[in-house]
Amino acid sequence: MARSIETNWSVGIAGSFTFRFNRLDTVARTSNTQALVLYSLRKQFITAVNGTTYFPGERYILNHQLSYSYFPDKFWGLGKVAPDQNEEAYTFRQYYVYLHLQRKLKERFFGGILYEYQRLLAVDHQPGGLFDQLDVVGRDPYYISGAGLSLTYDTRNNAFAPDQGSLMQVFFNHFSPWFGSQFRYTAYAVDLRRFVRLYRQQVLAVQAYVQFNAGNVPLRSLASFGGSNSMRGFYDGRFRSKNQLVLQAEYRVPIVGRIGAVGFLGLGNVGDQLRDLNLQELKYSYGGGLRVALNRKERLNLRVDYGWGFGESTSHGLYFQLGEAF
Template identity: 55%
Template sequence: MARFRTYNGTNGLFCIYMTRCIRRLCLYSLLLPVFSTVIAQDSTRSQSKLVIFPAMTRSIETSWAFGGAASYTFRVSAKDTLSRTSSIQMGVLYSLRKQLVSSIRGTQYLRNENWIFNEQISFSSFPDKFWGMGKNTADNSVEDYSFKQMYIYLHLMKKIAPRLFAGLLYEYQRVWNISYKPGGLFDQQQVPGRQNYHVSGLGLSLTYDSRNHAFSPDKGFFAQTYFNHFSPLTGSQYPYTNLVVDIRKYVPAGKDAVFAAQAWLFGNIGKSVPLRSQAAFGGDNTMRGYYQGRFRDLQQFVIQGEYRRHIYKRFGIVAFAGMGNVAHEIGELNFSNLKYSFGGGMRYALNASEKLNLRIDYGIGKGNNSGFYFQLAEAF
């Protein structure tokens, strides 16, 4: 599973931004703020702020989705001037494809950022698509299925050196009301997790982060690796271990331009990894142009790059390309039947100082795979 899994891996649905960002976006009839409350504020910065607003997104998986969201930003201690602003975000979206996604997530910075705590709780009721397992599935082999999912993710990180954090994480996932075609691909391939199940696991992480901005860095390096072990000892119905490596580099590429690159490895160790914990290829963050889950297996790698350039006032353009693959075993991750994607898009800066952008992308993949995305914040 990728981080922020509202439907097995999405991190663009509930990006949160400040009141002035919403007002600017409202001018373009994209979002309309309905309620904004400043709880406490001084002359230099807001100590705490609550913002409630309607929201709208689009992806290949959901088509257009509409709903509402809220953001509460605050400082854990007024005396802590070194830590970044903490936040808690909530949101509910319902798509034109009758998909419901609700989420609460946040990040809290504690004790001069010596501690960082991330949390996410989400619920999804989601009609989805399945093409079968493996890297060689055909476009016309698609079957519809649906499920309900509850997901909990807790991640506590401790600074152990400048820009370096060690972490402890916990994940819980319950999947039920799974509906699929009897005798179809799920039964033919005996896919684990096609019946109701839950998993629970504990893991460790190591993170290095020298990026100069959280939303859209123009320089710096980010590297994170973690493993999470799901076991009967932690209450999991399926025993397996999830491994993830995420490496990103941001390099200035001339005036008002940056080149961003990412290498991402997602792996599972175990003979029986349930459906919603498997690698799901595609989405609005990796391999844009492919439906998320177009190719599905236990292992996955993605390498992608993006050229981002500011062109006028709050507007910018991007061009991106990537390649990747899935496999059943780590050793089988190779360039056989390699998947690729490329595309471009526009950016509008909702908050120039925080570099938070509205993202409009069109991605083209191999075969009949392509799609349009309307999201907040960069893909990586």
């Protein structure tokens, strides 16, 4: 069972498998694979397999995600100004593949190659509605295919809930007819995270995330603001644009046994141009939640959060998920 603002409650089958290639390997972190089949109260169907594999000595790391979605969704327009009254329902069906292979260059430094494929089989929207009025790229069925490179510095001490270390990752992905894509554009991202153990086992986790796109970017590849892992309290996609910037922090406190608590806050914005990522129409969110350790050794937690989002619009909601937000 799972819950988010976008899906309401979902029921189905989900499993998480953790493993190590060599139990005596003190360098490689624990690998994980998650598989799920979910059907939500909003008649959304999702099936996915995703995870991270750490090969012996962490000489190689493979991130992967394969999914199929049938998803009734919501759309408010493009950009940082998208009034509540603009809300329009639409539905999409989508296949998605993401592969990211990294190779160790030196201690804690990794260079990577990545590939992304997305095929929208259908985008059902209201004729003459907001999609047509804004001439949204990707409102008809399409497919994209792209490849890129990454550079990562990773000193986190755990794959699921680190309490020490940093992650600094930069990557770009270029989509072009050369790779079989209908649209030509380039996606860039910078992901910076820091985890600090403070008093006893209390942890401060902070993240700065920047995403920007250049070119003819289709609907489902635009920066999507909100969701269960970023700016909790906002519907994922409440604001969409070519670029976004998000800053968020979380304070994690053990309570007793397998139970812990967190408080979180975040702020961010979206914009068609990088200069639009400013304090005008700034969005912010905050909230708190509980953690239940399903696997104390590997720090795999069940997450229950409630978030509030504020900005041009106000929203809130409950999240019931596996694993930390970041």
